[in-house]
Amino acid sequence: MDSRRLKHFLIILLITTTAGCSTSRYEPARPQRRPLGLEMVVHEAPSEPDSPGALLPELQEPVDELSLRDALVLALRHNPKLAATSWNVRIGEARTRQAGLLPNPETEMGVAEAAGTGERRALAAAETSIRLSQLVELGDKRAARSRLAAAEGTLGAWDHEAMRLAVLTNATLGFIDVLAAQDRLRLAEDFLHLSEETFNVVAERVMAGKVSPLERTKAAIERADAKIELSRARSNLHASRQRLAATWGSTSPHFSLATGALDRVTEIPPYEAIKTLIQRNPEVARWTEEMEHRLAAIASARAARVPDLTVSAGAQHFSGSGDRAFTFGLSLPIPLFDRNQGGLAEARYRQAQSSHEKRYSEVQAVTALVESYEALSAARTEALGLREEIVPAADQAFEAARDGYQQGKFGYLDVLDAQRTFFEAKVGLLDALARYHRAVAIVESLVGTPLDALSETRKAETEERP
16 A cells, blocks of 8 residues: 555544544532531642642640630531542542543554464564554543533532531531530539538428428438439530530540520521522532433433444564555444443433432422421420520529428428429420520521521511612
């Protein structure tokens, strides 16, 4: 074959190779962060895994008072699970980059008609050949593969955002539990103090012969119960502190005190106003990208139905005559049996399945929001009722019963009943306040938005109305 024919063939090879290679470039998209905790810094995986930034920054354990913001900042910067999911973003980028690469060319070298007998001894009449081949992907496979990898990377980024909100929520709930445990400990100490005072009053009346020694025994039992309650409160506080510290990857909490007040109860926005934000929930919002992922899988499966072309070119040398020649070849699988029918059907089934999964996610999110909002509303009503009516009334009843007992107007059982009622009312108030703040945190996590910001927005809109 002369040089002109070789030139024509190489031009055809170049055109064929270029036609089979798409220049489209896809990149995973990072979802916009939800408003909840937006201003706080989150540990992000660097582009180089060997860089110093690949490791979490050194943890400086808080040793003084700890605020809620302090706890959230620590959790977002040091939570190991959140740091691990941040690598999903980099993994998605790497997979997309890999998916967009061209197949490597192959080279082949061979020797024929060698090491025989007679004229073909050694390499006297050997035919030496070298061949270069290139797989040409047809059907826009590379673009489809890149699109699918980018969609998977975007879903990985959504997983990271969902984990960020989960870490924020867990840290908030842990902080609320510590505040409640601290208040419960103080309440148990107060209860023990009251029990000690009551025991002393009863003991004095027994010594004076005004009441039966049996009442002193009952007062001693009540005092022992108060000591047990105090021990239980201390254990609960220790466990709560441990759970909170775990949110920032610590196994030993060192902070002295969690600062904050559970008695702050505010107006909650109407349910309908909160429900409009349910689309911010990552489990709901991610379905736009999930649907794109399913469609990309269909496109990739369809592209796989098109067989790929392998083109090759090479040269031969004939030792016996000293002649040289060029070789050319094309190979193309015949899609007679395997046309990726099952792969395409699976991708289409998954795409059909996605509409039901999307609806299920929406229903689950709305149901969780309804339950959490009702729990929030009920806890708020209960807390306000206990704080404004029941606890003050129980306090007055206990003081009256204790004063009346000292004056001989009431029996010890009246004092004991009033004391228990007062303590139970204060415990009930504390539990209601803790449930209120926990419900706020859960509702905020479901819509990815602070309720305070929503309330301020509604207030501003109301003030602007004529």
